Amino acid sequence: MTKQQQQQQRAGLLQGTLDMLILRTLLYGPAHGHQIGKHIQRTTNDFLQMQHGSLYPALHRLERRGWVTSKWEQAPDRNREFKYYRLTDKGRKQLAVEESQWKQMAEAVARVMWPVAEEN
Amino acid sequence: MKWWTARQRDADLRRELQSDLDLEEEEQCERGLSPADAHYAALRAFGNLTLIHEQTRAIWSFVWLESLARDLRYCLRALRQAPGFTAIAILLMALGIGANVALFAVIRSVLLNPLPYRDPGRLVALYSYIRENKHVHHFAPIDAGSFSAWKQGAGDAAEMALICPFQNYNVSAENGQLPEKVDAAMVSANFFSVLGVQPILGRTFVPSDDRREAQATAILSYSFWKRRYDGDPNVIGRTIRLDAQPYTIIGVMPASLIFLGPFSPGKIQLWTPVTHEAPAWLMSTLEDHEFVGVARLAPGVTLAQLLARLDPIQAHIKAEHPSAPVRDATSGRSLLNDAVQEYKTPLYVLFAATACVLLIACLNIASLLVARAAARQKEFAIRTALGGGRIRLLRERVLESLLLTASGGALGVGLAAAALRWLQHARPDLRRVDTVHLDWTIVAFAAGVIAAAALFSGLIAALSIDRTRILSALQESSRTQSGGRGRARLRRALLALEVCLTVVLLIGAGLLLKSYTRLRSTDLGIPTDNVLTLGISLPEARYKTAVQQVTFLEELIARVRALPGVASAGLVSRAPGQGWGGDRLTTVVEHPPMARGTGTDMLMRGADPDYFSAMHLPVLEGRTFDPDERLKNDHVAIISKEAAHVCFPGEDPLGKHLRFVTGGDAYKIIGVVSDTRYSISEPVLPMMYIPIYGNGYTNVTIVVHAAHDADAMALPVEKVIGRMDPDLPVAGVLTLQETITTSTLGSQFDSLVVLGFAIIALLLAAVGHYGVLAYLVTQRTGEIGIRIALGAQRRRVLRDVLVDGIRPALLGMVAGLALSALCVRLITSILYQTQPLDPYVFAAVPGLLLLAAIAACLAPALRAANLDPAGALRTE
Numbered sequence: 001m002t003k004q005q006q007q008q009q010r011a012g013l014l015q016g017t018l019d020m021l022i023l024r025t026l027l028y029g030p031a032h033g034h035q036i037g038k039h040i041q042r043t044t045n046d047f048l049q050m051q052h053g054s055l056y057p058a059l060h061r062l063e064r065r066g067w068v069t070s071k072w073e074q075a076p077d078r079n080r081e082f083k084y085y086r087l088t089d090k091g092r093k094q095l096a097v098e099e100s101q102w103k104q105m106a107e108a109v110a111r112v113m114w115p116v117a118e119e120n
Numbered sequence: 121m122k123w124w125t126a127r128q129r130d131a132d133l134r135r136e137l138q139s140d141l142d143l144e145e146e147e148q149c150e151r152g153l154s155p156a157d158a159h160y161a162a163l164r165a166f167g168n169l170t171l172i173h174e175q176t177r178a179i180w181s182f183v184w185l186e187s188l189a190r191d192l193r194y195c196l197r198a199l200r201q202a203p204g205f206t207a208i209a210i211l212l213m214a215l216g217i218g219a220n221v222a223l224f225a226v227i228r229s230v231l232l233n234p235l236p237y238r239d240p241g242r243l244v245a246l247y248s249y250i251r252e253n254k255h256v257h258h259f260a261p262i263d264a265g266s267f268s269a270w271k272q273g274a275g276d277a278a279e280m281a282l283i284c285p286f287q288n289y290n291v292s293a294e295n296g297q298l299p300e301k302v303d304a305a306m307v308s309a310n311f312f313s314v315l316g317v318q319p320i321l322g323r324t325f326v327p328s329d330d331r332r333e334a335q336a337t338a339i340l341s342y343s344f345w346k347r348r349y350d351g352d353p354n355v356i357g358r359t360i361r362l363d364a365q366p367y368t369i370i371g372v373m374p375a376s377l378i379f380l381g382p383f384s385p386g387k388i389q390l391w392t393p394v395t396h397e398a399p400a401w402l403m404s405t406l407e408d409h410e411f412v413g414v415a416r417l418a419p420g421v422t423l424a425q426l427l428a429r430l431d432p433i434q435a436h437i438k439a440e441h442p443s444a445p446v447r448d449a450t451s452g453r454s455l456l457n458d459a460v461q462e463y464k465t466p467l468y469v470l471f472a473a474t475a476c477v478l479l480i481a482c483l484n485i486a487s488l489l490v491a492r493a494a495a496r497q498k499e500f501a502i503r504t505a506l507g508g509g510r511i512r513l514l515r516e517r518v519l520e521s522l523l524l525t526a527s528g529g530a531l532g533v534g535l536a537a538a539a540l541r542w543l544q545h546a547r548p549d550l551r552r553v554d555t556v557h558l559d560w561t562i563v564a565f566a567a568g569v570i571a572a573a574a575l576f577s578g579l580i581a582a583l584s585i586d587r588t589r590i591l592s593a594l595q596e597s598s599r600t601q602s603g604g605r606g607r608a609r610l611r612r613a614l615l616a617l618e619v620c621l622t623v624v625l626l627i628g629a630g631l632l633l634k635s636y637t638r639l640r641s642t643d644l645g646i647p648t649d650n651v652l653t654l655g656i657s658l659p660e661a662r663y664k665t666a667v668q669q670v671t672f673l674e675e676l677i678a679r680v681r682a683l684p685g686v687a688s689a690g691l692v693s694r695a696p697g698q699g700w701g702g703d704r705l706t707t708v709v710e711h712p713p714m715a716r717g718t719g720t721d722m723l724m725r726g727a728d729p730d731y732f733s734a735m736h737l738p739v740l741e742g743r744t745f746d747p748d749e750r751l752k753n754d755h756v757a758i759i760s761k762e763a764a765h766v767c768f769p770g771e772d773p774l775g776k777h778l779r780f781v782t783g784g785d786a787y788k789i790i791g792v793v794s795d796t797r798y799s800i801s802e803p804v805l806p807m808m809y810i811p812i813y814g815n816g817y818t819n820v821t822i823v824v825h826a827a828h829d830a831d832a833m834a835l836p837v838e839k840v841i842g843r844m845d846p847d848l849p850v851a852g853v854l855t856l857q858e859t860i861t862t863s864t865l866g867s868q869f870d871s872l873v874v875l876g877f878a879i880i881a882l883l884l885a886a887v888g889h890y891g892v893l894a895y896l897v898t899q900r901t902g903e904i905g906i907r908i909a910l911g912a913q914r915r916r917v918l919r920d921v922l923v924d925g926i927r928p929a930l931l932g933m934v935a936g937l938a939l940s941a942l943c944v945r946l947i948t949s950i951l952y953q954t955q956p957l958d959p960y961v962f963a964a965v966p967g968l969l970l971l972a973a974i975a976a977c978l979a980p981a982l983r984a985a986n987l988d989p990a991g992a993l994r995t996e
Contacts, residue, residue, distance in 0.1 A: 032139075053168070057176045082139050083139065
């Protein structure tokens with residue numbers, strides 16, 4: 001496996017989960033790109049280093065699919081406008097779907113990885 | 121996503137990124153960094169802003185379009201920088217695509233489009249099959265007697281109609297219109313319903329019109345109605361005088377009805393009911409073959425099934441009437457094939473030739489692109505090293521060739537339109553040529569050809585950029601002596617393929633050209649300069665008796681001879697080179713009787729006593745007709761040398777007698793004249809002349825040998841005829857030269873067009889050859905310089921480079937000769953007196969090609985040999 005292929009695979013894995021993480025973050029309310037990135041990073045105790053090169057494409061992809069909408073709004077704490085993303089109904093449904101998929105996936109992986117622990 | 125919002129979205133994204141970046145910077149500041157440090161820290165945290173921008177933009181689908189536009193700009197710029205290359209490539213493509221599109225249009229309209237009748241796929245033409253000595257006629261005309269038996273026997277398998285396409289009429293002068301002679305067809309009453317054609321005015325024939333005692337009726341063709349009656353809708357019920365007899369016009373056919381076929385004159389102007397028009401005996405005889413059958417197959421019945429039903433009937437007829445003219449077997453083909461069969465081979469040959477030219481043009485362009493790719497090798501290497509995608513490089517190559525082929529193709533479609541207009545002018549004899557036009561199907565075909573050509577030449581060029589080598593190109597030092605060898609191998613292979621196709625084209629052209637020159641140099645049997653022919657036919661309604669007819673003809677020819685400018689003139693039933701003109705089966709009275717119904721088939725000609733001297737036709741033995749051998753005293757004959765050879769081998773024919781197998785009249789032979797051909801492309805057949813002043817001749821051709829300009833005699837002779845009978849139309853006003861030109865038009869066209877393509881191919885191959893070798897020599901400049909510096913003989917360098925250059929040509933030549941040997945069989949049917957494996961052509965073509973190859977290689981080879989070693993090594 002070449003280095004490039006490895007990178008591609010990791011990117012693919014992250015991409016799927018990144019969409020879900022963004023949608024979940026927006027469940028708290030509208031946020032702009034910077035906030036979303038910071039939130040994910042903070043919540044995972046900096047385990048997931050937010051790559052801006054993935055974040056913005058992901059946001060735009062979600063918008064294109066109709067899962068989020070965007071609007072320029074005044075920030076409450078700063079005297080400037082930011083581009084705020086907001087979850088749509090379609091996005092909420094998508095989040096539920098992705099969440100359940102992720103759960104199944106995690107359980108399936110867990111069963112294989114820790115079979116004994118499961119039997120107990 | 122609409123592309124026009126792209127700009128706005130772009131600004132939006134820029135603003136979004138900037139605002140988030142500013143926020144990051146502010147947060148860094150709040151953490152206590154100095155403003156300058158905060159700025160860089162924010163940038164570090166963000167990463168490559170441009171890349172983020174690009175990657176985010178890539179989410180929106182218009183991006184590929186944008187990058188395509190950018191590639192397009194690159195390509196355009198690159199092409200503009202090499203205007204010579206661009207112009208040549210576009211011109212090549214225009215020629216190749218134009219020729220293909222034009223031919224496709226012709227083939228579609230002439231060969232493929234269905235006939236404009238109802239359910240034309242079920243229509244077939246019925247013929248008879250005959251074998252005479254060595255000659256086999258697959259589709260010979262049929263007799264009405266057999267046809268009525270077929271019609272009864274076919275039952276409900278097919279609806280069958282009869283047509284005699286050999287008819288013509290004198291249309292009398294009336295309403296200020298000149299008299300004219302028009303081609304016509306006699307048809308059975310159900311003919312139009314079998315074709316499924318409705319008249320646009322009036323009605324078609326009904327069975328009561330198609331009886332001997334019926335009132336005479338006629339149906340007009342659309343073009344005749346438009347021309348002679350100015351499209352008058354009240355023409356139905358009017359009277360038209362044909363051969364001085366009144367006919368009632370009962371209908372007008374649509375313009376789409378053009379009955380074609382090898383025996384059809386092409387433009388039938390009038391239709392009349394056959395039973396009313398033809399003599400009663402012709403409608404029942406088994407021995408006179410004046411008809412073609414047309415049948416509409418019942419659903420589920422095939423032509424083979426119908427013929428299987430008819431053949432036993434014909435065999436039965438033959439068994440009961442075993443005389444020679446009675447046909448043995450039936451044959452048939454679809455009506456479409458019947459109409460266009462003779463054009464199939466020539467058109468497909470031309471199409472193959474144009475396809476070859478296009479392929480060669482593509483190969484040339486591919487070769488040029490490969491050379492350009494080689495020159496830009498370093499650029500590609502750097503781009504690949506920087507992460508430029510291979511697909512992107514490939515796309516650029518294909519885009520480049522697409523640009524070239526598309527502009528070439530657009531130009532080519534224009535060329536095709538011009539070529540088609542020219543074709544309609546140059547080949548009026550081509551059936552259905554007037555229906556040829558450019559439409560959306562043709563444009564779609566052109567687009568397909570363009571795409572295929574672009575992909576083909578682009579991919580060849582793109583595949584020459586080998587990924588592994590591309591990186592090694594960077595590692596190679598600039599002093600590479602063997603660089604580009606692999607690419608040169610590809611170009612050599614392309615060149616060999618090009619030469620191979622060129623050989624095939626050249627051989628085809630050579631054979632067709634030889635066939636054409638053979639055809640043109642064929643001797644009709646008489647001098648053809650300054651000879652004018654004019655045809656008249658005396659209507660029996662006005663010239664009722666033989667005396668009246670002969671008196672008119674004698675008076676006419678005397679007046680023509682008296683015209684100033686006429687060197688000599690004569691009368692003949694059919695002039696040499698102007699067609700079959702009728703034949704009779706004869707036996708020699710003095711010979712032991714032959715099997716019943718057999719004899720020698722003689723072409724029959726009526727001639728006046730002075731015809732032979734007027735035409736400079738040498739009398740070999742005996743004499744020509746005496747002035748008193750006319751009317752009742754008309755049973756004397758002059759035979760051709762070939763007839764004497766066939767009927768009287770080793771005997772003196774003079775004084776012997778020839779007897780017609782049907783009719784039984786015997787003619788005393790009084791002379792032998794040399795041979796003439798009835799058609800320039802057909803072999804000499806035995807011919808028999810009998811007095812035209814008698815023997816019932818009413819269709820005659822006036823042949824005028826002019827002192828100077830034959831064309832100038834047409835008007836004076838027509839005036840003479842007009843003064844003697846203003847109602848008598850004159851037809852077939854042609855010089856013998858024109859006759860020959862007309863009958864060799866097809867051969868001339870085919871050979872010249874293929875020759876044109878072959879020359880283009882040869883030029884392309886030579887240019888391609890030059891290009892490859894020049895490129896190779898440039899690549900090897902350093903190496904050759906070193907060799908010369910080390911003391912290599914310049915002669916030897918010259919030889920090495922020449923051999924190196926000519927090797928792929930030799931390879932292609934051998935392959936081409938082998939391929940030609942296989943392909944020439946396909947054009948045998950359109951070659952005249954030329955063997956498909958003609959040794960001269962097969963020797964001349966490789967010779968010519970070799971010369972071209974040497975000429976193309978000489979310049980680069982000389983350049984290599986005259987290299988200044990010091991200069992060559994310095995230029996590295």
